Amino acid sequence: MSDSDRILATYDVRSTPEEVAGLARRIAYEQTVELPPALVTDPVVCERVLGRVETISSLDSGGGGHPPPGPDGASHRVTVSYSGELANGQLPQLLNLLYGNVSLYPGVALADFSLPPAVAVEFAGPRFGVEGLRRLTGVHGRPLLATALKPRGLPVAEYARIAGEFALGGGDLVKDDQNLVTDFAGFRERVLRCRDAVEGANVRSGRRCLYFPLVSAPLESIDLHFDLVQAAGLRGVLLCPAVLGLDTVRALAARRGLVLMGHPSLAGGLARGMSLPLLFGTLFRLAGVDISVFPDARGRFGFDAATCAAIRERLAAPLGELAPAWPCPAGGLPFDGLGAACAEYGPDTVLLVGGALLGHAPRVEDGTRAFAEGIAGCFPGHRIEPAAREEPPAGPEFLPFRPEFEWGGRESAPYRTAAADSDPAPFRGVRRVELVGRFGEPTGSDLRYFEVEAGGHTSRERHVHSHIIIGARGEGRLVTGNREVVVRPNDVAFLPPLEVHQLRNETKEPFGFFCIVDHLRDRPLPA
């Protein structure tokens, strides 16, 4: 791997000129081999694993374009490079590599990093980004106006009223407050009623205001919440990347066709050891956030204007093949700060106004209109495309059974695996019909039908995912590590993880069975 394929990490450290070289070397060891130098002798480890100190400079001599993130009194900037392979193309490991253990060093903050193309390409980033959200809203050439449903504790009807009035007044995006946490029934009621209010307003306005509910739930029910959001026809959600974990966000971005709006809750803890533009710009975007909410300098969190500008730049800067994401300054933007915010952030910005908008006029619709007109006035060339017709959601799918164990709408295929060319052939005389799971269905389980001809057999294999088998036709033998049973129609077998198994047909008639597996599953291992 060449030097241009290395990850560069920049740390701002508190040290003395005499000790900084030693500290830099300790960082390089800590983040890679985590052993004293005397024990690091393996040449492969030294060449391919050990980090390298690239540069050390005094912070007095001027470093990056934004103030050092801390620690207080940082004196030097140290750059360490790591082999790109060490990130494994995985976000948790990238975080671990860049800042895992040295996050515990008292005087070391992560100021910046850069990824070589071969590493950046492993990250998909925002699914929608700037262009995707413009398509969904139909708004071009100006910032989007967003608000939050708050405070917690109001009846659902009140949130729905605010959302509907905001949409009627010309708002573009209304999201839940990050505190609106309830049980699933409460979530369902809020999602459906706010959706109805916004969609009702859209019918009247001809516009496409979006509603993004907050998904904050125990991990076990995150998918359930996303399922409901998608089934309800909504196009995005609000979530808190620092609370959920950045990789949970990345996985949701990859798996769901939804706009992800990232709220900064809890991120301030991380940000004390990390530069703010790096966290809210680069890292949130790597995790797939389409809209990154952060405190505007005019608000109540004490961010400075240079930091906000650097966050905006990071969200749009070239980064592998990643789409640019939206900056979303928030946290107390006042009405009279609107013009300045428009000038500073430019058109590709979501302006999130909560309390100031709700308190601007007795009716939310009027407050929204005032803000919307304020923004529109700053961008005379903007345009709004009328709402397009949505495709109806997919309905149920029915696959009628046909003679000879075929199904309408599905094709039968000979069974193939990567090992099919090996000798002796690991399977013989097997055909497969993929019934559910390979056709974009939102399913947790896949259903397949396998048929083994007379004298044939499946591969002898094992895998971590479990199997459920239901006999369907004829008679075959299920052979496992320590057992052999005959499978006839409607017999059921459960194969636990890593159980070796093979299905054999020693009769003169076809032997068919249904096989149910997890939709996300591992590849078979040799037995």
Added chain:
Amino acid sequence: MSDSDRILATYDVRSTPEEVAGLARRIAYEQTVELPPALVTDPVVCERVLGRVETISSLDSGGGGHPPPGPDGASHRVTVSYSGELANGQLPQLLNLLYGNVSLYPGVALADFSLPPAVAVEFAGPRFGVEGLRRLTGVHGRPLLATALKPRGLPVAEYARIAGEFALGGGDLVKDDQNLVTDFAGFRERVLRCRDAVEGANVRSGRRCLYFPLVSAPLESIDLHFDLVQAAGLRGVLLCPAVLGLDTVRALAARRGLVLMGHPSLAGGLARGMSLPLLFGTLFRLAGVDISVFPDARGRFGFDAATCAAIRERLAAPLGELAPAWPCPAGGLPFDGLGAACAEYGPDTVLLVGGALLGHAPRVEDGTRAFAEGIAGCFPGHRIEPAAREEPPAGPEFLPFRPEFEWGGRESAPYRTAAADSDPAPFRGVRRVELVGRFGEPTGSDLRYFEVEAGGHTSRERHVHSHIIIGARGEGRLVTGNREVVVRPNDVAFLPPLEVHQLRNETKEPFGFFCIVDHLRDRPLPA
């Protein structure tokens, strides 16, 4: 809800005596209603949602038992109370409530919190804790000796050799380094070979050394990794709670019967805004960590002894019904520090020694023996129980089909739901056989057989989880929102999320079908 049911959060803040009351009030608003006071008028919100400032004291007057966690120059300690209901019994929301937005305030750190019993009882905490791990290892009355497989980049055989020698030398627990990240094939190879090495050594020693592999993977494949660990018969894993997200750890603790060892990677970022004992003690334990790894004061991370003592105290202190967890000081414990560490931490401690143990003697076995004897010498009353026989892992399960659509090993039951008493009855003449999923099987999908008698029908309902249906007996009608089809044996239907559906039998014969659903799924909603 009474005052004794409130959550108390303590913040260390940097302020002036004149401004501190206003800052405390801003924290109480920020963390609950997130609106200016003038807009918070709803009486229910004021009474049940808004946080309350309880006390404000100067930090000079002496506060908690350990040094303030920051920010640098903190001047006051502020206590704010929140209604326990606002945590929703959910860890993400508890984090959000305690420190979400104010993590972004420059001069505010979370120093402590306490949970009322009604809130603490919502968290299960460590599954094993101190007692559980003593049962697994058989070691009583002294600390456990642990080591880490490192550095990254060695051949797998080398890790297996180290693990085996450590087990032979009298070590209790060997874990992967938190950097040993590979693809799944590499993980599988390491897990199986290190397991074999440790189990082989255990057979020779008659002891029960444990091997905990690192699980660090994209969220999509975390379950796959855990499946492999459990299928391989291992009893625990190492993971990085600050990288994965605390709630991901909690979910894994709840769902998996594995010991969780928490590594502090990346946690230093969070800890700059939060007290270290709170993070590595209380929060990791709330998330279900059984063994909390943190830097020992003798090591290379600059932690002080008072902080380490406070972490240890937090892991064992009364906290709802939670089991005490193990402190695991690490990060450069030298051989000559062993006695002091034993004296300070006491017997209920995992002493993690990496580089010092590996470099102590040419053979890992000898280095391990030296450390093990050093520990044993400090606790003359300790005892080791011999290895007990493990139960063999569960094999495949076979459910033979019987006449009249019954299955061997399974009972048929009339179908019941919570709505069964409502009028008119939402279903009629339905029986159910639970085939797979209700009997502790490690499955992602459940298989059930339903049978509707002549003239009967199932409830008309919908849910977020999808359904797969396979016709099995007779003939029935599947009625959805916009469609009606006849289902006969081997017909397949897929019902997407929230599709309203009902199955009706309008014939004179029984109508039976298999139904496949996600193992973790929501309850039906009324149509």
